[in-house]
Amino acid sequence: MFDKYNIRRINLIYTYNKGNSRGLTSRLRNRLFASAAVSVALLAAFPQEAAADSEILDLRSGRHPGWTRLVIDLSEMAPYDYEFAIDPDRLIITLPDATWPDGRVNEILRSLGRGSIQSAEWQPPDALRPARLVIFLRGPAKLHRVFRLRPDGNKPHRLVFDLETIAAAEFKRQTLIEPQTSPQIAAGPLPQNGIKAGTPPDLPADQPAETKQKPVMPESPPAPLPGGDKEPAIVNREPVRRSRAEPKISTDFSGMLEAEGRFYPAGSTEPGPSKWTGSVAAEPRLDIFWDDGDSIFSLELFARADSADSHRSHVDVREMKWVGVFDRLSLKLGVDKVFWGVTESVHLVDIINQDDAIEDIDQEDKLGQPMAAISLDTDVGLFTGYFLPYFREREFAGRKGRPRGPLLVDRSQTQYQSGDNNWHADWALRWSHALGPVDVGLGFFSGVARDPVLSPGVSDQGQPVLIPRYNLIDQASVDIQMTFGGLLVKGEALHQWNDFDDFYATAVGFEYTFFNIGSRSSDLGVLMEYLYDDRGAAALSPFESDLFAGFRWTANDVGSTTLLAGAIFDLDTSAKFINIEASRRLGDDWMISLDARLLIGFPAGDPFAPFADDDFLQLKITRHF
DSSP states (O other), X not given: OOOHHHHHHHHHHHHHHHTTGGGSOHHHHHHHHHHHHHHHHHHHHSOOOOOOOEEEEEEEEEEETTEEEEEEEESSOXXXXXXXXXXXXXXXXEOTTEEOOOTTHHHHHHTTOSTTEEEEEEEOOOSSSOOEEEEEESSOEEEEEEEEEXXXXXXXXXXXXXXXXXXXXXXXXXXXXXXXXXXXXXXXXXTTTTEEEEOOOOOOTTOOEEXXXXXXXXXXXXXXXXXXXXXXXXXXXXXXXXXXXXXXXXXXXXEEEEEEEEEOSSOOSSSSOOSEEEEEEEEEEEEEEETTTTEEEEEEEEEEEESSOTTTOEEEEXXXXXXXXXXXXXXXXXXXXXXXXXXXXXXXXXXXXXXXXXXXXXXXXXXXXEEEEEEEEETTEEEEEEEEOOOOOOOOOOTTOSSOOSSOBOGGGOEESSTTGGGOOEEEEEEEEEETTEEEEEEEEEEEOSSOEEEEEEOTTSOEEEXXXXXXXXXXXXXXXXXXXXXEEEEEEEEEEOSSOEEEEEEEEEEEEXXXXXXXXXXEEEEEEEEEETTGGGOSSSOSEEEEEEEEEEOOSTTOOEEEEEEEEXXXXXXEEEEXXXXXXXXXXXXXXXXXXXXXXXXXXXXXGGGTTOOEEEEEEEEEO
């Protein structure tokens, strides 16, 4: 049967050929007019049923450790699409068939400001665009999960968006690897008008799906939207009918494979290490969802095989956890990674997980931490308590590994202040809240220090070595980030004390982003931070009075090219630690990155002095799946 779309196409054909009438016979034109007339007559005799609108019944948000959940209740499942935009950061959810008749719209929108969400705005349809829900974010974020749910009991149709805020240092690595042409969301800028578009996975309504790295393509072409002849990026089809006996469980498998090469320009002063090393790594991830997405099991493994250093060849469980969501309460059991902090150059207050120091020296790689956590979202903030029953020691480079000092660290002689050794019961508390443009977090930790004290000793073979000792500490901390358009003002501070030491440390600074510069509309962020430790030269950290300056450049091209470069300058000496990270995507699944770690002018006695000859360049080729 002809419909309004057929008539529109006929008119378009006629309009086009009208200007090229020499190639059209009058007979063909008459046929076109006749077809149009028949279509009009049929439509008059059999009027088309208008597409039923879906009403927005409610809108709510909730904070959980690691993500913020946005839920849209609908009377009927409607077509939808979504994209990220910048300046300001926002998530735009397009609902072309949705209306919102509730008179409490403004009241509901005002209640959404929690977690990653700063505010929200409902934009009814007009002549230029369909209805949209605009979610203004507190900073760069990605969609950790997007799924839709069929009615269940007294619950209506629901669209669920789980937003994950990304630390600035992890932004490039965890979000810009996403292909722009695949149905995924990646935070950050994009070439055209600063918009990053994405398409949602089209799945049965009771099957949530992780939209992290693995593309989920539609199974069939989408249907046209009512009221237009253009197709949207993705339109959600009718829910697939499922047997009551069929479990409402869905799974997602993703991960990466990596080949890495390192070059050390300076020869090592110690026998064994070489200038060239190579390694391969894998990081598979499995996510299982049930109970309408309120129960989640995640397993993420990591393994590396290194050609030179047997200590760097290791396997780790990064995550193996169950998360249960019960309205404003959430529980977590298992192994997980937790990040605290806001600054770029150092992560002072980040204390839950142990550094994976043999992976890199930038403090970005962490070992999985066994834990039980409970979190409660209230109107005055998110409260989380952690119980950490097992402590994980830090690994160090072996005899053939780099970077390392002249003395090896002998883990077989590791000492603990606590008589429970690894099984000391650590615990932590954290409160975080958003107060207008200010995001603030307060933390307290009591347990085994993650940083060991290294003391001279002798190995079983009579060789001089360093022996690690882990003391018990208490630490109170605060982290603050204030957002004013393109300006981010950041700060972290801690007070740590134990039986041997009592000190303060701070890191404060800013990041300002210039948007749409140059002919290709790239973005340039300027960063500066001051680092202070009141122990001075006696500090275990090398950053007792230092200045960090750097920049972050995003090309906004098809390959998601980025460059992050910065240097930490010791204000008391001429020492400089330079860090450069550049990356570019190759196709939909591959990424190449080049990093440089340079240590210049460190005097004797500085914590970095033993590694002064261990500058290196690092090339990585990564395949995401």
